[in-house]
Amino acid sequence: MTISVRKAVPGDGKAIIECLNDSCNGSCNECVNKYACNNKFFPQDAMFIDKKLSMNNGSTIVALDKDLAVGLALFTVNKFSKTRHRAECGWFVRKSYMKQGIATKLVTALIKEAKKKGLKRLEAESAVGNEASLRLAEKLGFKKEGIKQKALMLDNGKLEDTFILGRIL
Template identity: 30%
Template sequence: MSAAPDGVRIIPLEEKYIESYHRCLDAVARERKFIAFVEAPPLDAIREYVLANLAAGALHFVAVDGEEVVGWCDITRLKWEGFTHCGRLGMGVSKDYRRRGIGRKLMEAALRKAEEAGFERVELGVFISNAPAIKLYETLDFVVEGVLKKARKLDGAYDDVLLMARFIEAT
């Protein structure tokens, strides 16, 4: 466990936090600008997804204020032959908790565990309109690998997706 600003704790996701994680995920999704979907899947689907991912060794950290999840960062190992050295990163932070270093702490915890777990590459996609996230990723040694032009069309507006990756040296 590590401490983030304002007494927020960064911890591995446990089953008891799934409902709170679902609320956080849904709140970020309903902002319609940071993650790929615009509302969270049903709670039962999230519970099944999280438990299956945890059982498969996915790295899933949450930021907790009291007992409420206010952010998350997960890295899921790719399953296809020839790609199992790679992980896909997803993250989000609740609106009232942004710009406090919580996203950085979440990513640092997940990336540390990714290195311990033998990942060699962690990749992500980020909307090009999300400049603060791109800046954070760059400070954590993610590099741009490409752009998916007009990848998302929502409410009549297009957004490109920036593809980024970080390579982890074998120790």
């Protein structure tokens, strides 16, 4: 298996939706991605995703196993004048492709793209219990900057704390 990583382009919308939905079996209590349920969180319209990919307010990086999208990382630039130097970012890998270094490749490429666009800071938020994501973030230079209490509401109504993560570029 050879994984390639590249910038997502209009036309990738359908593959991105399939990637995000692959880990959703409808049982939100056992979902691998319970912290950002993509079935509810992400639009299901490929044309909408393709339109977003053509906008100039961020960047999306996609990991591919041949033609199959197996993960993505993205950032959205803050357009307000005093905060236009920073962007919010996140990442996701299909359940069957986790623990193979794909998220590391994705976020590394995302950091490179953010620097290329002249950004000075990336920000992320991760559930306190999402150990894999926290390990990745810290390995790639993100620092824990604080905690948001009860910042995340799961489908069962349970509130969880999140870490605020930041990386100076």
